[in-house]
Amino acid sequence: MLGSLSSKIHDEERQGEAYQPGVAGKKEFRKKFYIESYGCQMNFSDSEIVASILNENGFGATANYTEADLVLLNTCSIREKAEQTVRNRLHIFRQVKVSRPGMLIGVLGCMAERLKEKFLEEEKLVDLVVGPDAYRTLPGLVEEAESGQKAVNVLLSRDETYADISPVRLDSNGVTAFVSIMRGCNNMCSFCVVPFTRGRERSRDAGSIVRECIDLFERGYREVTLLGQNVDSYYWMDETAGQVVTFALLLEKVALIDPLLRVRFSTSHPKDITDEVLLTMQRYENICRYIHLPVQSGSTRILQLMNRTYTREWYRAKVDRILSVLPDCGLSTDIITGFCTETEEDHQDTMSLMQYARYDMSYMFFYSERPGTLAARRYADDVPEEVKKRRLDEVVRLQNRLSLEKNKEDVGKTFVVLIEGDSKKSAADWRGRSTQNKVIVFPKTGSTRQKGDYVPVKIEDCTGATLLGRIVE
Template sequence: MRNLEILKEEDKEVLDVARISVDQEGKQGKKKLYIESYGCQMNFSDSEIVTSILQENGFATTSQYEEADVILLNTCAIRDNAEQKVRNRLKNFIPIKKKKPETVVGVLGCMAERLKTKFLEEEKIVDIVAGPDSYRDLPNLVDEAEDGQKAINVFLSRDETYADISPVRLNSNGVTAFVSIMRGCDNMCSFCVVPFTRGRERSRDPYSILKECQDLLDNGYKEVTLLGQNVDSYKWTSEDASEKVNFAQLLERVALINPELRVRFSTSHPKDITDEVLYTMGKYENICNYIHLPAQSGNSAVLKRMNRTYDREWYINRIDAIHRILGYDCGISQDMIAGFCSETEEEHQDTLSLMEYVKYDYGYMFAYSERPGTPAAKKYVDDISAEVKQRRLSEIIALQMKHSLERNEMAVGQVHKVLLEGFSKRSEDFLHGRNDQNKMVIIPRGNHKKGEYVQVLITGCTSATLKGEVVAG
């Protein structure tokens, strides 16, 4: 789901800003949509749903916001840094509104849901505010905005999954795709706004998931990533209660579509990941040997304040189960928060010692950012100074870089199966792809092309990337 990367303080989003658009400008007479996504992969997936809905209502898309009739930003609210980037980005559209006042500017997603009407008051340029469960209403909201009204829909649903909507694959590499299997979150971690911005958990009909995955395979895709805020809590029951499907069973059904279709998933919650899931992973070669298992802290007292509902020992038990069932070469990545409320130096050291125990392949690391309205903001004092947060974060990042290099060095001399996804960012003389453990691999282009599986002898590495050459399979 992610490139092998380590996020620094200035890149606090789970995934940094990404512009997602696809050109269909040859369609005469159609209004043009421009959309950008910020934050997590669920937002990227949602933008594909939004585009599908608006295309069905007569829109074409453009990669140039200056040419758009409707500009949409799909936003993240996980940290203040993410919200400030959106506010700064909106300033770029002020000249467009002055030149073409009829241009509609909308803010979607978690930031819209969190701020609601306040957003319209604070950002005068914004015409539409739409939460994650209101995308079917976007054509109506656009109509209202075009009539000169401010339009808002932040209703949270208990059953909306968009299961019947075929996403438009935006800026697709034609090889990998996200497939949303559930929406919302019930976990109520004290630091997190997601339960308030995305609502309660609800799982999508497995048959619609399988159909979407089959359609992707039929259209040349070679890999799907099953998405959810907490995929391991996926539970679906038929209307007559005659059939029940949990995540391990869904994972197996997707794997059985075709052995050439790689399967990944994200994100797992330590309280929910089961041995059944791990054994299912081990049973099928096309289920990738990689798990993103956010810890957030290595100290039990901090985890309790975070309301993570597990302690250090439980988390280590799950790591040990991964090693026992899938082996030590299973890729594991983490999320860590530095400087949570009242975190002592000893508690911080417990995070570092957990990292030493696990030796994660890579991680996503952040300084704690208090979010208004969360249980932590109401119950605890954000009493760790910015300087201490930054120092602790730097220590976490430095240790992760050390472990990432160590883990990558273990791959040197080994042969890995790699799915090629496209040209290297630095040169079209090289291709990039990912191995089973979700690590980025760079190879000379030769006669190879994206979408191929190749066997690669790893000849070198950095802390972020593996380098190699194709060998006979």
């Protein structure tokens, strides 16, 4: 759920969203596909890759699964709720298939390996299962499934980055886009299933990343978010130039495309974000002053059990360093309550660290044990659910207060806002974000500005989640 500014309780998975027919809808296709995505922004980015592969093989997008020849769910394994949601959706699709026996149903992404036998054989809910490194084989798997076979490819890769595939941005606002720069993760956080579902870390060719960003800018996009499980560990050896491209250098290369192209990134692991990155952000005004810095817990003891490789004191020092280099930087985080053996003292450590960092926004969850993780193998999930939820409620209420306090401090200030489109509540208002990633809503009245323009907006009021202002010329 990257980029959201709500401080309400978030599920770790995003709610399913289906692609709307867009650019690809202008071509004639012999068959139609429907894709619904869950989880982190990486999954949504992957769905754009899948859409491109399917377009090249005669499938066009539809927003109506009842007319689709191929229905796909791109899945998330982070929380148990996501799995139940996906299973419920698959039952709905199977009902449609009764009247349309030629329709194929497939599961993509992070659930593929762990649940392939259940979905294919035990429950007979799907016709094909495809892991996140096997999307190039999707056309062949569809042919297998059409012949009546159960088609499966969940093999992980050490080098697949899909660098040569131009994503089809079917549900884009035409202003902002996500650009994947790496895949997989080498961090073995004990609560996390990602290293097992997405494989080892590998970085994408820097040249292909820059070319994709140039293409987006030339097509009218004005903001890119460089996306990875841990962007700060990006590493690419440019053999031609004899140069190692670090994340800081990649940031600079993208920032230099044009001053009108805003650059964001997500997500950073606290142990890997460097002074080189911070100083690059400081040098280029179009690199946004916003860092998502997941802490997970404010207790050093719990951080050690989580295998986060830093202490409470180290994390505080990192926050201090960020704000010393970038005093106006917005900060957000991830927090898990009720991890194995967490005590009230541990919980209070988290609350006090939140107050120290004064996050603008947090993604907040109670711990959900995932099969196959290090925590599931090593530790008892021994905090009662009612305690987890009570602690989560306390964290949420604290974050709501912090978010409102931080937003009130912005009243009276003027920010340069990139107009992303209409406000969700009224077509009479524009919606955009500041460089600190705060949502700003302001009236269209008296202005000829359009979506994709930069405008100065003076903040006059706020809620805990949104700044309210007016254009000042």
